[in-house]
Amino acid sequence: MSQISLADLNAASRDDFVAALAGVVECSPWLAGQLAAKRPFTGINQLHAALIAAIQSAEPDVQLSLIRAHPDLASKTQPAAGLTAETADEQNRAGLDRLSEPEYVGRANNAYRVKFGFPYIVCLRRHTRDSVLRDCETRLLNIAKTETRRAIEEIGRIAALRLDQLVIADDKLKVHGRLSTLVLDNQIGKPAPGIPVELVELATLGENRVIARAVTNADGRTDQPLIGGRPLPIGRYELRFSVARYYAERNVSQSDPPFLDEIPLRFAVSEPEGQYHVPLLVTPWSYSTYRGS
Structure with a gap:
């Protein structure tokens, strides 16, 4: 077209x-x-x-x-x-x-x-x-x-x-949503760079599929939204964050194997034109999240 x-x-x-x-x-x-x-x-x-x-x-x-x-x-x-x-x-x-x-x-x-x-x-x-x-x-x-x-x-x-x-045209139709993330190292109170992130669409019909991969930058964010420039499809998703290597590279004491290696955050999208921000707040021993915008 x-x-x-x-x-x-x-x-x-x-x-x-x-x-x-x-x-x-x-x-x-x-x-x-x-x-x-x-x-x-x-x-x-x-x-x-x-x-x-x-x-x-x-x-x-x-x-x-x-x-x-x-x-x-x-x-x-x-x-x-x-x-x-x-x-x-x-x-x-x-x-x-x-x-x-x-x-x-x-x-x-x-x-x-x-x-x-x-x-x-x-x-x-x-x-x-x-x-x-x-x-x-x-x-x-x-x-x-x-x-x-x-x-x-x-x-x-x-x-x-x-x-x-x-x-x-100069104006825009409201037809696009946005999904973004941020990783904050709560142990030091700073953004966490270099953490691999996967976004997975969860499915009852057929197989789950990875729909985005990224690595957090110096601000703890991904360079681009995980989904942007299109609607956010209604459904269930999982964000996967690989954090063990991040702490190992910073000489943070961890158990063997690490207590937290890959962290999954499951959430649902119900507003295709909405703004979803799903951050990870993490330490070597705990994590939390919330829905931001």
């Missing part, structure tokens, strides 16, 4: 405008056509708000057609037909292609389609594999009217993330 400035979008012909936004909402160029008539937009937030307003003001049958234009989530043995490049990329990033078929979210997805008559729609970049299945199972308990509204909300979230990748 090549980027385009908002100024160029405002100045483009109607056909070029529609072509540029063709991938923002699945197989629904009529939406881009309506937006073209509302130019100029002063910011990307105004553009996104206009898109949402166009969906919400559409007739119920048009809304239903929009929802049905979205594909089912793909499975390993039965890939969904008609995936756009944007949707295929989002499904792969969520790790759905790495699930074994007996565990695959497709079972709940099929039950959802049978009950409501349209596909289960979720903004995959805001979820882990586990939370996708949990969300689908929870929404299966709803009535059709509620799920129509939920589907439109999710379409809006998907569109916001695609617009964020596509359109260059």
